[in-house]
Amino acid sequence: MPAETPQFASLQTPVLLLDEAKMMRNIHRLEAHAKALGVTLRPHLKTAKSVEVAKRLGGGLEGPITVSTLAEAEEFHRARISCILYAVGIAPQKLSHAWDMRQQGCDLILLLDSIEQAKAVAAAEIPALIEIDSDGHRGGRAPDDPVLIEIGRILHAAGCLRGVMTHAGESYTVSGAAAHAAFAEQERAAAVQAAQALRAAGLPCEVVSVGSTPTAHAARDLTGVTELRAGVYMFFDLVMEGIGVCSIDDIALSVLTTVIGHQRDKGWIMVDAGWMAMSRDRGTQSLAVDQGYGVVCDTDGRVLDDLIISSANQEHGIVTLREGSTATLPDLPVGTRLRILPNHACATAAQFQRYHVLPADGGALQTWPRFGGW
Amino acid sequence: MPAETPQFASLQTPVLLLDEAKMMRNIHRLEAHAKALGVTLRPHLKTAKSVEVAKRLGGGLEGPITVSTLAEAEEFHRARISCILYAVGIAPQKLSHAWDMRQQGCDLILLLDSIEQAKAVAAAEIPALIEIDSDGHRGGRAPDDPVLIEIGRILHAAGCLRGVMTHAGESYTVSGAAAHAAFAEQERAAAVQAAQALRAAGLPCEVVSVGSTPTAHAARDLTGVTELRAGVYMFFDLVMEGIGVCSIDDIALSVLTTVIGHQRDKGWIMVDAGWMAMSRDRGTQSLAVDQGYGVVCDTDGRVLDDLIISSANQEHGIVTLREGSTATLPDLPVGTRLRILPNHACATAAQFQRYHVLPADGGALQTWPRFGGW
Known part of the structure; x- marks a missing residue:
C-alpha cells in the first residue's frame, strides 16, 4: 500500500470524495x-x-x-x-x-x-x-x-x-x-x-x-x-461502467473510508463505510459483474484486485475478495484508508451533506456543500 | 378513500410522518x-x-x-x-x-x-x-x-x-x-x-x-x-413485522406521498415517493412476504389491500397490486395522498431532515429536526 495521501490525514471517515x-x-x-x-x-x-x-x-x-x-x-x-x-x-x-x-x-x-x-x-x-x-x-x-x-x-x-x-x-x-x-x-x-x-x-x-x-x-x-x-x-459509477457507458477510470466519485477491524479467519476486513455511506443501492447485482456495495481502491484511486464491499450494515462495510477470486487478500491494518467506488452515484452522493473535492489544479482539498430534501 | 386529513393539506410531499x-x-x-x-x-x-x-x-x-x-x-x-x-x-x-x-x-x-x-x-x-x-x-x-x-x-x-x-x-x-x-x-x-x-x-x-x-x-x-x-x-418497520417482532399496526413511521400519474393499462399508479424518499432498502425481499419498496396506506394509516410500491426510480414510486393479488386496483386520482410504510426505518428516516409528527395528544402536526452525516 502506498503511504496515505497527506491531505486525507485530518478527515474523519466516511467522507465523499470528488475528483474534479x-x-x-x-x-x-x-x-x-x-x-x-x-x-x-x-x-x-x-x-x-x-x-x-x-x-x-x-x-x-x-x-x-x-x-x-x-x-x-x-x-x-x-x-x-x-x-x-x-x-x-x-x-x-x-x-x-x-x-x-x-x-x-x-x-x-x-x-x-x-x-x-x-x-x-x-x-x-x-x-x-x-x-x-x-x-x-x-x-x-x-x-x-x-x-x-x-x-x-x-x-x-x-x-x-x-x-x-x-x-x-x-x-x-x-x-x-x-x-x-x-x-x-x-x-x-x-x-x-x-x-x-x-x-x-x-x-x-x-x-x-x-x-x-x-x-x-x-x-x-x-x-x-x-x-x-x-x-x-x-460523476459516473459502477452501473454505468457495468453497462459500458464509461470506464472505471472515469468514475469521479468515491467514499473515503478507514479499516476498523478484521475477522482474519473469514477473510473479512471491516471498514467504516456501511450502507449509510454507500447507500443501499445494489445496482450492479443484476449486471455481469456484481460489485457488492462498491469496488475498493487505495487512497490514490487505484483499484485493489478483486476487493469489494461484499456486505454492509448501517456503519460497517465488510470488505472481502470477490467470490471465486484467486487474488491474495492484502494486509490492511486498522487505520488504513481506502476509497470505495459506488454502484450508483445519485444514491451514494445523497447520503452526504458535502463533497470533499480533489481540485483539478492539484491544490488542497476543497469542500463543496450539497443539498437534499424536498 | 376517506377525505384527506386536513393537517396534511399544506404539506409538499414526500414527507416523513411519525405517529408519536x-x-x-x-x-x-x-x-x-x-x-x-x-x-x-x-x-x-x-x-x-x-x-x-x-x-x-x-x-x-x-x-x-x-x-x-x-x-x-x-x-x-x-x-x-x-x-x-x-x-x-x-x-x-x-x-x-x-x-x-x-x-x-x-x-x-x-x-x-x-x-x-x-x-x-x-x-x-x-x-x-x-x-x-x-x-x-x-x-x-x-x-x-x-x-x-x-x-x-x-x-x-x-x-x-x-x-x-x-x-x-x-x-x-x-x-x-x-x-x-x-x-x-x-x-x-x-x-x-x-x-x-x-x-x-x-x-x-x-x-x-x-x-x-x-x-x-x-x-x-x-x-x-x-x-x-x-x-x-x-419506530418498527416492515422487516420487523416480517420476522414477527411487531404487528403492522405498531409501525410508527410512514412516508406521506401524492399520486402524480398513471399507466392505467398496466395497473400502475405513480407517486412522488421514489427510492430517494423510501431508500433503496429492500429488506423484505428475502422474507416470506416481499413488500417491494413499502406498503401503501390511506392518510389515516389503514393498509390498502395488496397495494405496494413495487418499483422505484429516484423520485417516482410505481404503486401496483402485489403479484398474484385478486384485489381490485383502487381509483386514486392525481393529487391523492397516501402513506407508505417502510421496509427499514433506519434507512428511510435517513433520507429526511425532519419528522412531521402526529402528536400523541391529537394536536396539530409538529416538526422535529433530525440529523445525519458523520
Whole structure:
C-alpha cells in the first residue's frame, strides 16, 4: 500500500470524495457530443445537487438545467440559474410553490401526462412539457395517444404548451453502445412523432427533449430533437461502467473510508463505510459483474484486485475478495484508508451533506456543500 | 378513500410522518420488558437521530444511550446527554475527537476488538468495551479467544476496561419469538462467558451489554447481563413485522406521498415517493412476504389491500397490486395522498431532515429536526 495521501490525514471517515479533473473530463465529453449532434444539453442536477458543480457545466449559471425536486429548483434559482425543467410529473399541491418561483423570475417548466394535470397547470398559467412514453419504463403518453392532443389543446389555450419530453429509463437494462444507440433512436422517434402529432393538430411544440446518460452518449443522430438531458454522466459509477457507458477510470466519485477491524479467519476486513455511506443501492447485482456495495481502491484511486464491499450494515462495510477470486487478500491494518467506488452515484452522493473535492489544479482539498430534501 | 386529513393539506410531499402515540407504545413496551428482566436499557439512537425522540425515552436526557457515529454523539451531548456508547469499532483517526468530547464532560465509551486498537485507546485513556462475536455476523472476538484477555490487560493497565458488548445481527435472518429467544440466549451466553474469562484473569468487567431489536424483545432470562441495546423498536418497520417482532399496526413511521400519474393499462399508479424518499432498502425481499419498496396506506394509516410500491426510480414510486393479488386496483386520482410504510426505518428516516409528527395528544402536526452525516 502506498503511504496515505497527506491531505486525507485530518478527515474523519466516511467522507465523499470528488475528483474534479475526472468530472470535468466527463462534462466536456458529453458537451462535445451534444454540440456535434446539434442539440442543447440540459444537464440533470439530481445527481450532483451542488451549485459548485452547476457552475462548472457548459451553461454555467445561465443553465439550462433539469431538476428532480422543487427544493433543487429553489437552491439553483437562489444561485441565479433561471432556466429550470422540473422533470417529475407535477402534483397539484405543488402548483402554488411553482407559481411563486415563476413570480420570482425563475423560468420553471413543469412536466405532466394527464388531462387533470393539464387543467390544473393551465389554470395556474405555468408552462409545461408533455411526457411521452418511449419505452414502457415509467410515465408518459404514447406518441399516437389521442389524449396527447387533448392535453396539448388544454395547455395551449392558456399559453402553457412548451413541448414534449421523453426518458428511456429502460436503456439502463442493456449493455453496450449499439444497444444504447437503439434506445436513443427509440427516444428520438417517439419524441419527434409526438411533436409532429401536436403540430399536425395546429399546436406549437418548441421543445423536443430526450435523454438518459446511456442514450445521450450513444445517440448518433438526433434530427428533430432540440435538447438532450443526462445527469449521472458528471460523476459516473459502477452501473454505468457495468453497462459500458464509461470506464472505471472515469468514475469521479468515491467514499473515503478507514479499516476498523478484521475477522482474519473469514477473510473479512471491516471498514467504516456501511450502507449509510454507500447507500443501499445494489445496482450492479443484476449486471455481469456484481460489485457488492462498491469496488475498493487505495487512497490514490487505484483499484485493489478483486476487493469489494461484499456486505454492509448501517456503519460497517465488510470488505472481502470477490467470490471465486484467486487474488491474495492484502494486509490492511486498522487505520488504513481506502476509497470505495459506488454502484450508483445519485444514491451514494445523497447520503452526504458535502463533497470533499480533489481540485483539478492539484491544490488542497476543497469542500463543496450539497443539498437534499424536498 | 376517506377525505384527506386536513393537517396534511399544506404539506409538499414526500414527507416523513411519525405517529408519536405508536412510538410511545413501542418505547414503553421494551422498557417494561427490560425492567422485568432486571437490566438497564441503553437505546440505540442510530434510527431516530433526534433529540425530541431521545427526550421521550425512559432515561430522558440522563441516558444512557448508544450511537453509531461521533456526529450523533456530538448532537446528543449538545442536548446534555452524557452517557454515550459509540458502538462501532474505533478508528485511530477518531481518537482525538473522542478525547475532546470526554474533556467536555461526555462519558463517551468506545468499542474495539483488536490489540492495535486497544493500545491506541489505552494511550488516549478513553474507556472502552471489548466487542464479542456471538453469531459470526460481524466484528468481535470469540469469548474463548485468548486475545480477549490480552486486550483486557492493555485496557485495564490504563484504567480503560469497562466491559464487553455483543450484537446478534443474525437474529434478523430468522422469524418468530422462539428463534429470536435462541439468539438472545446466544448473545447472553457469549457475553457472560467473555465477562467471566476477563474476571478469571483478574480483570474487571462492569458492563455486560447485549442486544438487537429482535433479541431484546424475545429475551426470557438475562442473568449476568447488565444492559440491553435496541434501536429500531421505537419506530418498527416492515422487516420487523416480517420476522414477527411487531404487528403492522405498531409501525410508527410512514412516508406521506401524492399520486402524480398513471399507466392505467398496466395497473400502475405513480407517486412522488421514489427510492430517494423510501431508500433503496429492500429488506423484505428475502422474507416470506416481499413488500417491494413499502406498503401503501390511506392518510389515516389503514393498509390498502395488496397495494405496494413495487418499483422505484429516484423520485417516482410505481404503486401496483402485489403479484398474484385478486384485489381490485383502487381509483386514486392525481393529487391523492397516501402513506407508505417502510421496509427499514433506519434507512428511510435517513433520507429526511425532519419528522412531521402526529402528536400523541391529537394536536396539530409538529416538526422535529433530525440529523445525519458523520
